Amino acid sequence: MTQANYPSANGGNPFFEDWSGPFGVPPFGRIAPEHFPPAFDRAFAEHNAEVAAIAADPSTPAFDNTIAALELSGRPLARVSDVFSALSSAHTNDALLKIERDIAPRRARHWSGILLNEPLFRRIDAIHRDRDRLDLTAEQKRVLERYHVMFTRAGAALGAEARERLAAINERLATLGTAFSQNVLADEQAYTLVLDSEEDLAGLPDFVRAAARTAAADRGLTGKHVITLSRSSVEPFLQFSARRDLREKIFRAWIARGDTGSRTDNKAIIAEMLALRAEYARLLGYPTYAHFRLDDAMAKTPPAVRGLLDRVWAPARRRALADRDDMQELVRKDGGNFELAAWDWRYYAEKLRKLRCDVDEAAIKPYLQLHHIIEAAFYTAYRLFGLSFERRHDIETWHPDVQVYDVRGPDGSHRGLFFGDYFARPSKRSGAWMTTLRDQEKLAGDIRPLVVNVMNFSKGGDSQPTLLSYDDARTLFHEFGHGLHALLSDVTYPMISGTNVLTDWVELPSQLYEHWFERPEILERFALHYRSGRPMPDDLIKRLLAARTFNQGFMTVEYVASALVDLDLHLEAAPKDFDINVFEEAALGRIGMPAEIVMRHRPTHFAHIFAGGGYASAYYSYMWSEVLDADAFAAFEETGDIFHPATARALQDNVYGAGGSRDPAELYTAFRGRLPTPDALLRKRGLAEPAPQPG
Numbered sequence: 001m002t003q004a005n006y007p008s009a010n011g012g013n014p015f016f017e018d019w020s021g022p023f024g025v026p027p028f029g030r031i032a033p034e035h036f037p038p039a040f041d042r043a044f045a046e047h048n049a050e051v052a053a054i055a056a057d058p059s060t061p062a063f064d065n066t067i068a069a070l071e072l073s074g075r076p077l078a079r080v081s082d083v084f085s086a087l088s089s090a091h092t093n094d095a096l097l098k099i100e101r102d103i104a105p106r107r108a109r110h111w112s113g114i115l116l117n118e119p120l121f122r123r124i125d126a127i128h129r130d131r132d133r134l135d136l137t138a139e140q141k142r143v144l145e146r147y148h149v150m151f152t153r154a155g156a157a158l159g160a161e162a163r164e165r166l167a168a169i170n171e172r173l174a175t176l177g178t179a180f181s182q183n184v185l186a187d188e189q190a191y192t193l194v195l196d197s198e199e200d201l202a203g204l205p206d207f208v209r210a211a212a213r214t215a216a217a218d219r220g221l222t223g224k225h226v227i228t229l230s231r232s233s234v235e236p237f238l239q240f241s242a243r244r245d246l247r248e249k250i251f252r253a254w255i256a257r258g259d260t261g262s263r264t265d266n267k268a269i270i271a272e273m274l275a276l277r278a279e280y281a282r283l284l285g286y287p288t289y290a291h292f293r294l295d296d297a298m299a300k301t302p303p304a305v306r307g308l309l310d311r312v313w314a315p316a317r318r319r320a321l322a323d324r325d326d327m328q329e330l331v332r333k334d335g336g337n338f339e340l341a342a343w344d345w346r347y348y349a350e351k352l353r354k355l356r357c358d359v360d361e362a363a364i365k366p367y368l369q370l371h372h373i374i375e376a377a378f379y380t381a382y383r384l385f386g387l388s389f390e391r392r393h394d395i396e397t398w399h400p401d402v403q404v405y406d407v408r409g410p411d412g413s414h415r416g417l418f419f420g421d422y423f424a425r426p427s428k429r430s431g432a433w434m435t436t437l438r439d440q441e442k443l444a445g446d447i448r449p450l451v452v453n454v455m456n457f458s459k460g461g462d463s464q465p466t467l468l469s470y471d472d473a474r475t476l477f478h479e480f481g482h483g484l485h486a487l488l489s490d491v492t493y494p495m496i497s498g499t500n501v502l503t504d505w506v507e508l509p510s511q512l513y514e515h516w517f518e519r520p521e522i523l524e525r526f527a528l529h530y531r532s533g534r535p536m537p538d539d540l541i542k543r544l545l546a547a548r549t550f551n552q553g554f555m556t557v558e559y560v561a562s563a564l565v566d567l568d569l570h571l572e573a574a575p576k577d578f579d580i581n582v583f584e585e586a587a588l589g590r591i592g593m594p595a596e597i598v599m600r601h602r603p604t605h606f607a608h609i610f611a612g613g614g615y616a617s618a619y620y621s622y623m624w625s626e627v628l629d630a631d632a633f634a635a636f637e638e639t640g641d642i643f644h645p646a647t648a649r650a651l652q653d654n655v656y657g658a659g660g661s662r663d664p665a666e667l668y669t670a671f672r673g674r675l676p677t678p679d680a681l682l683r684k685r686g687l688a689e690p691a692p693q694p695g
């Protein structure tokens with residue numbers, strides 16, 4: 001391909017230039033939506049030319065001329081894709097949404113073309129067959145294995161007809177996944193609960209009011225209060241609002257995302273996606289999509305997943321029902337003449353928490369200032385891994401709220417950049433995530449990663465600091481744990497760099513990191529009151545930590561129900577005339593879902609499994625990883641030092657720094673000396689003992 005095909009090529013498209021600013025960061029200030037289509041066009045063409053040359057190489061297939069060559073190919077495509085997905089998630093607009101709809105199926109077609117390239121697969125297969133006779137390092141062997149698995153699972157070994165069908169399915173799934181996610185975003189953007197009077201604000205503490213004023217100002221409603229469908233806006237409202245009618249109103253809107261019967265409804269999309277996924281798995285010789293998906297996971301099979309979820313479900317459900325009965329009692333004592341409903345749970349749970357644990361969210365939140373919690377996450381990384389973080393103001397970003405840090409290792413050397421994008425805004429998708437603008441590797445030089453954390457915290461209003469809920473603060477540590485997985489990555493090949501690992505392993509570094517937040521050593525130092533600057537009193541810390549297992553029945557039920565429905569959906573061998581709402585009701589009926597609890601993610605807005613396929617049949621991964629993280633943190637506790645240097649070293653070598661360089665079971669065993677059991681998880685969630693008797 002020549003530049004002549006692209007008349008705008010020399011017209012200042014930043015994707016056609018070397019990025020010469022500090023650390024090679026994308027020049028966000030100059031990137032405009034119209035730069036993406038020509039950049040994608042050229043990147044696809046260049047990548048195709050590179051791959052064609054590798055496939056047609058007349059020399060004998062070898063690791064270097066095939067696998068390493070593939071690893072080095074497609075760099076411009078990675079560059080434009082990484083920037084595009086960062087922007088289209090964290091700061092999108094109509095132009096980007098439109099490009100996303102065009103690009104998603106084209107990108108799928110592009111990758112199908114490569115993964116289903118027959119001569120290319122013949123080369124990979126030949127090297128793979130020869131692997132024990134070749135002089136490969138352990139890491140090279142693993143990379144080769146991952147390539148072989150990736151091509152085989154894409155259908156490279158199948159006949160031409162099946163390959164064509166797989167490519168068509170992939171392309172269609174990409175279009176549907178994009179539509180799904182844009183529909184959820186549209187439903188979230190379309191809805192606001194405007195609170196007009198003091199009566200509407202009944203029960204809301206200052207921090208909820210301040211955040212609601214900011215959300216109103218963002219929408220040109222200065223002086224009013226607005227609650228949005230973002231989790232960090234709606235959850236505190238449900239927790240504190242004394243207005244049962246308003247709680248019901250927003251709760252119904254929240255759980256109806258993607259299920260409104262309007263233009264943005266996701267039900268037909270889900271039916272089509274499930275049918276296509278089932279067909280995809282069948283073409284590859286698996287009975288269902290779940291079997292296909294889990295075959296390349298640490299869990300391996302659907303029964304292994306169900307075994308873990310079932311083991312947790314029964315005690316969690318018992319605990320949730322006992323809590324429900326206690327809350328119903330509170331309703332009666334309050335003089336309420338109604339049955340506890342789903343929109344009441346968080347409100348009465350908050351009252352129950354005050355009674356049982358003598359601790360309430362409104363008392364905790366003033367101590368959890370965003371900037372101190374960020375410092376706490378950095379401090380933990382310093383104590384464990386010797387990392388230091390220096391704020392930089394000379395790095396371009398996509399939004400003025402984004403904070404950039406230069407990350408340095410114990411020897412002072414540059415390890416990467418960390419971008420923190422913490423505040424909710426209308427242009428951002430809901431949820432919290434970590435992504436990269438560039439992965440660590442040593443193949444194309446000593447490349448240091450550019451790591452991004454995105455959250456949706458409600459920004460503190462009226463020149464007040466941003467205060468986090470306990471959950472928000474834990475989420476910050478979670479995403480930062482993912483960030484460290486990318487920042488500490490120390491491998492040669494991009495294929496296995498950082499978080500490029502199996503889905504049920506990827507949540508270990510993130511969930512494990514949450515444990516440090518929940519320790520007195522960290523809270524005493526960083527939970528400082530935003531007015532007095534005083535640390536959280538010991539006694540409050542004690543009560544807070546004792547309260548950690550409070551409401552775990554609800555949280556476990558909410559999560560496990562989502563995981564079980566996800567598994568069931570993908571165990572359908574041939575879903576036809578599929579009605580997702582009927583299926584959801586039946587699946588929840590089978591497990592005895594309490595009527596007062598709604599799944600953490602109902603299918604019509606379950607982005608993990610339908611906005612792209614990331615967690616399809618793999619939402620269980622969080623709990624699978626939790627078995628690992630609970631057991632892994634116990635390794636520190638057993639030493640009596642949560643920063644125990646030798647244990648931290650082993651953790652860095654085998655988990656945070658290791659990427660996907662070895663099989664997860666092997667990595668875990670190298671760290672811990674054995675595989676984990678679910679015991680530590682059940683203890684952590686307070687579900688190990690029999691549930692207390694109601695009444």
Ligand SMILES: [Zn+2]
Nearest residue numbers: 478482507510
């Ligand atoms: Zn995560």
